[in-house]
Amino acid sequence: MAFPRYDSYRDAGVEWLGKIPSDWSLETIRAVTQLKSEKGQPDLQVLSVYREYGIIPKDSRDDNHNATSLDTAGYKVVSEGDLVVNKMKAWQGSMGVSEHTGIVSPAYITCKVNAKRVFPKFLHYLLRSQPYIGIYNALSYGVRVGQWDMHYEDFKHIPLPLPDRLSQERIANFLDQKTAEIDEAIAKKQRLIELLKEQKAILINQAVTKGLNPDVPMRDSGVEWIGEVPAHWEVKRLSFLAKLLQTGPFGSQLHQEEYIYGGIPIINPSQLANGIIIPDMETSVSEKTAERLSRHKTKVGDIIFARRGEMGRCGLTRLGQEGFICGTGSILFRPNELADSGFLNAALSCDFIKNNLEFVSVGATMDNLNTAILSKISVPVPPKTEQNRIVESVMLIEQEFSRIFSVQQQAIARLDEFRQVTISDTVTGKIKI
Known part of the structure; x- marks a missing residue:
């Protein structure tokens, strides 16, 4: 599907942003957010910051192995609509605007979003888009990649191209719908892969136990x-x-x-x-x-x-x-x-x-x-000669299913790329919806 472009564009004055629609303004993160560090509410649910999912309750997933402190009184309070940044993994896109109230590690950056100037979900999509992840990469420092750190003093000066607030809301709603459609298409592919894995396991199990x-x-x-x-x-x-x-x-x-x-x-x-x-x-x-x-x-x-x-x-x-x-x-x-x-x-x-x-x-x-x-x-x-024939059969099964898996995984990669491009082009004004 081809999307139209805006009527006119102007140079953003920022090389990595290129041109933005003429009627969009250029603000900084500091202009639309306020740094906050509220603490002392240890009974609130602990939230996690994910590259893939944004800000979610920690106990909603079982793949987060970071230990929660026994004393969470020093954890930062996050309200719905606040921006949270894992500054150690910002270069991966680990940040987002929270849809939950809770607490996060005191090592994270937390900001109150000025909802009158920027629609929170638009900011969520914008700050997690590919052009911005590249900037966080450039602003993160450290000896080892896993220990890179991005300072708020650098983060707050990052420019944001902003249409009027009504347009921001329209863009965010469009992206909610579009990404949901893409995510469902990806989920169907992933379910197909799981079914194929089961079929492959059955065929191999049959070969090694029944011949x-x-x-x-x-x-x-x-x-x-x-x-x-x-x-x-x-x-x-x-x-x-x-x-x-x-x-x-x-x-x-x-x-x-x-x-x-x-x-x-x-x-x-x-x-x-x-x-x-x-x-x-x-x-x-x-x-x-x-x-x-x-x-x-x-x-x-x-x-x-x-x-x-x-x-x-x-x-x-x-x-x-x-x-x-x-x-x-x-x-x-x-x-x-x-x-x-x-x-x-x-x-x-x-x-x-x-x-x-x-x-x-x-x-x-x-x-x-x-x-x-x-x-x-x-x-x-089985007899040794039969074992050899079964191994050859298993190898053929493995090769055929590897080919099928590769096709499906390539399709998932294309869908994910389309998702990222759609988000980036929409929030930076390259396409008009």
Whole structure:
């Protein structure tokens, strides 16, 4: 859909803003807001500042792991319509005008918005638009990216192109509707991806527990959560399939201060996803430290298990990943000649294994896995040649679904880009609605 432009434009006098509609004014943040630092209301709900969602109640989501202080009397009070800025993450767009009353960290910038001069939701969209995020980036300082800080003295001078207040309200209402439509389209794509993931899991589960021949005679495996398996298959505990099964180094053997950037990767649970090892260059050690921990070095074909947190998370050591170090939170499993490592990795990544591991894991506050528990897990074991054929089939399934996922994710990226461009062009006057 093509939108019209305004009748005439003038130079904003600010390079990154370019031209703005001739009848729009140019104000600063300081001109339409007032810095506030009200405290002393610890009973109000705690609010969080999200890049994606703006200002929302902290307890409305379970992915915010920042601890709330035991004493919130020093937290800043936020009223509906106030501007809140996480100055440490402003460069990511972590700010917004709140639709809630509550309290936020005393480290945040809080401002009362002059609602007579600026429509709060318009300001919300404007300050979170892409051109402004680029400016926050330029105004943020620090040694490490995660610790960048933007000072209010710089923030308050940022210019704002403003139409009359009635037009601001009309633009905000338009963007509410338009972004809701785009968000729903994105949500449909994401739901489709989840359904496809379920379908993929079913196909892989079928291959590793029932084989590739639907007409083969079946028998009861003797393991409730495996069910029937082909009659010529065996069912074995992992202990009978292991050449090596050991936990990573104890905490006393590997300390946080020994981590370096760009060294030999340490494989902790966070580096395991969907049967794949994804090394993190910030979680690595020097060659000297790696040599000291040589008994924990991986070989091609080794499977690394997460031993805490999400049960069943594992990854196969592939070519180019040999010599990595199995981390403190992980278990190293080296299959013997009875099992193909690719087959075992596929089987051990299946939901029926994950569910069983969650059932037998130990831990009061977090599930924990150990070698004794893992060694007792039973898996179906076809003949070696059949394992190889199943691995090839699983690889084809993975490749086909990866292609489908890529198409859907590209569509989501295009929708998200359209969302950002629509917001930016509308609030800066590049298009007229």
